[in-house]
Amino acid sequence: MNIPSLTFLDFQPVLPALLLAVGGIVLLLTEVFQSAATINRAYQSMVALAFSAVAGAVAAATTLEPAREVFLGFGVSDPFSGAVTVLVCVGLGLSVLVSAGFLRHRNAERGEFYALLLFAGAGMSLLAMSNEFITLFINLEVMSVSTYALSAWLRRGTRPSEAGFKYFILGAFSAAILVYGASLLYGATGTTKLSELAGLLPAAVASNPGLTYLGAGLVAVGLAFKVAAVPFHMWTPDVYEGAPTPVSALMSAGVKATAFASLVRVFLPFAQDLGPNHAQLMTYAFAALALLTMVVGNLMALPQRNVKRMLAYSSVAHAGYLLLGVAALFARPTGGEGPLAVTPLLAGAEGAARQQTLQAILFYLLAYTVTSLGSFGALAALERREDEPRGTAWDLEKFAGLSQRKPGWALAMAAMMLSLGGIPPTVGFMGKLFIFRAAVDAGLVWLAVAGVLASAAGVYYYLRVVVYMYMRPSQDGVTVPERQWTTELALVLSTAAVVLLGVAPGTLSAWLGKASVLFSQ
Amino acid sequence: MSVENVLFWVFALGIVSSAFLVILARNPVHSAMALVGAFFFLAAEYVLLWAHTIAVLQVLVYAGAIMVLFLFVIMLLSLTDADLQPGQVTLARVVGGASAAGLCLVMVETLSKTKGAGQVIAGEQTQVFGTLAEMGRVIYTQYLFPFEAVSLLLLVAIVGAVVVAKARI
Amino acid sequence: MALHSSMLTWVNAAGLAESLYFIIALPLLGAFISGVFGRLLGRANVNLLATAAVAGSFMLSLLVFAAINNAGVTAPNPFGDAVPYALGHDYGTWFAAGGFRVNFGLAVDHLSGTLLLVITGVGTLIHLYSTSYMEHDEGYWRFFAYLNLFVAMMLTLVMADNLVLLFVGWEGVGMCSYLLIGFWYKNPAYAFAGRKAFITNRVGDFGFLLGSFLLVLMVAALPAQAPSQAGRLEAGAAQVGPLNLRGVGALATALPYSAAKAPGAEVTLESRVASGPLAGFTYGGVLTAALLLFLLGAAGKSAQVPLYVWLPDAMAGPTPVSALIHAATMVTAGVYLFCRLSPLLVLSPAAMATVALIGGTTALLAALIAFTQNDIKKVLAYSTVSQLGLMFLGVGVGAFWAAAFHLVTHAFFKACLFLGAGSVMHGNGDETDIQKLGGLRKEMKVTWATFAVATLAITGVVPLSGFFSKDAILHAAHTHVVPGFEGAMHVAYALGLLTALSTAFYMTRAYVLAFEGERSKDAKVPHAHESAAAMTAPLVVLAVLSVLGAAWAFPLLPGTHEPVFENFLLPVFSVTEQVRAAAGTVLVPDHAGLPWGAYVQAWVIALIGAGSAFFLYTRFFPSRAGQPLPAALAFARNLSRNKFYADELYEAVLIRPLKFVARLAYQVLDALVIDTVAVRGTAWVTAQVGSALRLIQTGDVQAYAAIMAAAALGGIVYALSRVMP
Secondary structure, three states: OOOOOOOHHHHHHHHHHHHHHHHHHHHHHHHHOOOOOOOOOHHHHHHHHHHHHHHHHHHHHHOOOOOEEEHHHOEEEOHHHHHHHHHHHHHHHHHHHHHHHHHHHOOOOOHHHHHHHHHHHHHHHHHHHEOEHHHHHHHHHHHHHHHHHHHOOOOOOOHHHHHHHHHHHHHHHHHHHHHHHHHHHHHHHOOOEHHHHHHHHHHHHHHOHHHHHHHHHHHHHHHHHHHOOOOOOOHHHHHHHHOOHHHHHHHHHHHHHHHHHHHHHHHHHHHHHOOHHHHHHHHHHHHHHHHHHHHHHHHHHOOOOEHHHHHHHHHHHHHHHHHHHHHHHHOOOHHHOOOOOOOOOOOOHHHHHHHHHHHHHHHHHHHHHHHHHHHHHHHHHHOOHHHOOOOOOOEHHHHOOHHHHOHHHHHHHHHHHHHHHOOOOOHHHHHHHHHHHHHHHOOOHHHHHHHHHHHHHHHHHHHHHHHHHHHOOOOOOOOOOOOOHHHHHHHHHHHHHHHHHHHOOHHHHHHHHHHOOOOOO | OOHHHHHHHHHHHHHHHHHHHHHHOOOHHHHHHHHHHHHHHHHHHHHHOOOHHHHHHHHHHHHHHHHHHHHHHHHHHOOOOHHHOOOOOOHHHHHHHHHHHHHHHHHHHHHHHOOOOOOOOOOOOOOOOOOHHHHHHHHHOOOHHHHHHHHHHHHHHHHHHHHHHOOOO | OHHHHHHOOOOOHHHHHHOOHHHHHHHHHHHHHHHHHHHHHOHHHHHHHHHHHHHHHHHHHHHHHHHOOOOOOEEOOOOOOOEEOOEEEEEEEEEEEOOEEEEEEEEEOHHHHHHHHHHHHHHHHHHHHHHHHOOOOOOHHHHHHHHHHHHHHHHHHHHEOEHHHHHHHHHHHHHHHHHHHOOOOOOHHHHHHHHHHHHHHHHHHHHHHHHHHHHHHHHHHHHHHOOOOOHHHHHHHHHHOOOEHHHHHHHHHHOOOOOOOOOOOOOOOOOEOOOOOOOOOEHHHHHHHHHHHHHHHHHHHOOOOOOOOHHHHHHHOOHHHHHHHHHHOHHHHHHHHHHHOHHHHOOOHHHHHHHHHHHHHHHHHHHHHHOOOOEHHHHHHHHHHHHHHHHHHHHHOOOHHHHHHHHHHHHHHHHHHHHHHHHHHHHOOOOOEHHHOOOHHHHOHHHHHHHHHHHHHHHOOOOOHHHHHHHHHHHHHHHOEOOOOHHHHHHHHHHHHHHHHHHHHHHHHHHHHHHOOOOOOOOOOOOOOOOOHHHHHHHHHHHHHHHHHHHHHOOOOOOOOOOHHHHHOHHHHHHHHHHHHHHOOOEOOOOOOOOHHHHHHHHHHHHHHHHHHHHHHHHHHHHOOOOOOOOOOHHHHHHHHHHHHHHHHHHHHHHHHHHHHHHHHHHHHHHHHHHHHHHHHHHHHHHHHHHHHHHHOOOOHHHHHHHHHHHHHHHHHHHHHHHOO
């Protein structure tokens, strides 16, 4: 019996996830010892914040280590997974900050909430490094089950439990599709490991093209559900609206980012190791998905007067821009050199082009994480508990005249809206620039044009919020909730990030460029 | 045709027919009992594949524990006859049903075209495959990473279930 | 120029180049402080701070301007030899992804230097004016923060040495303009005007971005195909990025016009792109497409047909804003952009003809609409659109220096006119209807005098600046020959002449109705009062500049008939001139002598227009104001009746058609086509589609699952049909 040996090197990459899980357990345990007489929960958000910060720091410190397989190939530790973990921790930290004020305001702060947040983060981090279908599925479920429970956290009125339940049912449905697809792929290739899949795919496609593609298609559907690509997005607005706002923020940022990470990891072998015809088919499939998602997401957001629903649809639209990047990643660069890359890429032209596209995707994910957290944070700061049952808590009218009542919040929200709309000098503009450039590089010029047009339409509803904040008088008798320093800290941090990264993205994009390395044989 | 072949088809017929009963039965208790039947037939198929452990777990967990839960829920709901009337035919149901049927067709079509389909592979596995010892060996060595991840998943599931079940936060 | 060089021996040019960012940083800092601490600081401090920030910028600009008049001062140019008479500094990589990079660099040459002075100089005056104009407004700190921010953005636009940074400024000024138009947001119409401006501009920005993409693709494709021609281009692009403004010149130099004109060239405009997404298109075709996309962008920002509609509505903002943004600076950004792209423009006669015709059409259309406007700010707004059209006409016929010159003189006299209008409104209870004004000549002496000077300048009366700048454009339209497009150029010239005539007419009408004659009975206040010194002083300065600006048009240099300004801009357009000469797309006659004939012609046109308006509105219409004539005097009555017939005739032959055309143009084009169909219509259609999609979003989980399943089925069946045998 050969017992494979595992060394510290195997465990080191999962350190951030372990830290997050330990943080969650600490919170669960301390919550037990809260006596009814002396309830003090102020420490909880700080513990959660500290654990996510440390986990993020550990991940950042080890991101650029060379890519390698861990746990016998069930996981990989590569710069890409490290960068995604850092991104998750950033989103987690901001989300914890927003949650603290939000929950305190509703008298709903419990250790379990932060524990579930941290567990979800651990699941995301593990998902980013999963390199095998069973592992991938389990970690996806860790992430999903946590978010199912978190969406139903507030149970006043029917909305939150409806949100949680809807998310759960549809999530289970899509998970089943994903597992079924993975099993078909196993049937076609005889392996569940992605690293072995790459080598076995050509033979499998040659002998059983139907089985392979059916499996791949079902896996794609399962992941498309998680990234909320049209037409698998239907749950998004209902769930985002019903879930507590900080949770919606984490869903739109962290869940989406990691789902994209696994999408890239699973499907890159298909584009890379099969012939050009298959790569083209993949590109077309994802390009169609991207086009549909961009157009429908933006159009649906247009008539929304409920800002939270608008942000939900906007997150669908942003998934479309990211899918544009994914489609570009799978496209074979024409002529071996990215046309926007002025210096000719000498060796490994295709790999270098892929790395750039991956960098664009990572940058966009980061930009969207910060911006989305900021905008949901501003929304969370503004919504009042009393309005929730009537469903008016997120009405556009609530933003009217905000610039006079709360100039700081209005400024932060305006920065977020500009960034979501892709207007310089914000990080959103840079993200869009990189993504569209990557698409043009890959020869998807018309898709990039469609993306620019769709985002131009998007500017309308983002600016409507700005118009209400700055150009509408405030309604009489509207009060805003009291200030919470944690929420305001989150707003300050995200606004600073949005503007600074928009003005000087150089350092970060260089780092992400180095981190855009996937493990490959 | 070997004995295994005959048994396979018998059990497969049992699975499919009890699965149809689950859908078609008007009374939910009948549906649940049909589901138990489907689980048992499936367990039998596992035995044919030399996967004893999974067969036992299938009976214990699904036919035992989970079905009891199902029956509890059905009893607690205390449905009346009016609740049991067939629902309206809505567009969503028609589309959903048609798509499900379509997906099923596609899968059958694909699988039937798959090379090697239709051959019974039972017996090709060694007889230790599927024993508890072998499964334990694989889970604790090769599949360590997903196995440990499952522990996290169970923890999350417990906490999540408690949180959702709590009357008030 | 010797004076300058001796004056500046103590300035370290390299140090000055590195410190260029201070010019932008000052107003930016001002905007930050006014915006964040404005309410704490109080009105007086904000006034002082905001004005001082721009004035400081003006001082620095003066220093830079003096420095670049020194022959020894050069700006580094990675694409070739250092650029004389310019300063520039590259602050290093701004962002890069793979081989594509954009550097953060600022540069000032004679063109941007002049504009720096205009922006900060006129900006300072307008800030000063605003301290008085906004003295009763509660949102003064917001106003000055926006205004300072605008100046910073405009300076970024002008000083950027690459198209990406230029685009940041471009978007920035658009945003500030949006904020300032909607400044009095409590009026929903004003807020709508703000949105209209923003959306129209986004259409243009789309063109700008796509145009830049095409340029980058060309820069990337060229070196592989023509290594020897594009060596410098490639090296430069690797160093500072493909969108550098010097790279535009290098790209134009590397692309000969045709194989006939450059035998042995590896690549000409006629050859096809070999690789990349553009493969198969000719370089000339791509270039024309890129220029037309840039034209769309410039048309949005500079209010040209078909995107001019936002500018008249933009008058909803405070008047100083109209003067600064919608007359002097931001709206000229399109002209500036095309001056920067001029080396490429002269390679595409088709694009030139389009620019010229768009400019000419806009100029005439807007002038015709201005005939019937009674709101003084609307008259000036349409006049601005018309004058911008003239500048585009100048660009289109290849007279870049003339367009830039008209840009500068227009900034002076139009800012003066707008501020004068603001002063009139200030002194008359915010009355903007010129028919309800009148007789202000006696009551607002300073405003009257400056307004009259500026009117004469825009009318084109000798010897004011407007005469020379407008004439330079028209003269170029007349004499420049673009082979293949002679007809279009003749049309453009005719449009220009008609515009000059119309301009003289409507400006004189506005002036006469507001300032001459008797005070209207409908006036809001019985007596107008002259504005405070903080408002009149800028008026005087601008009026003086409107006169003195003419000096740049005189052929003062020994041995040549070249106007001073043309000579002054030679270093800026030297690449353009080389490319033009090599390509032979525009034939420019030598300066044989002063164009006396053209001068006389232009003068006569101006006098006819102004004279007829003056006659009609001071003598003719007041006299027929419907007073019952003495019945006894039959002869007089007959005469009067005859006059009446003449009037009817005149009305029928001249005024009615004119009014009809003007009204038609206004109502059909402006109100119906653009406002209703284009702006509201597209919004309506997208909103309807969005609402229709909403019907699917029922909230029913089963329906969601059904749709997911159906979509999965469709996608998988399609994929399988592609791969299954």
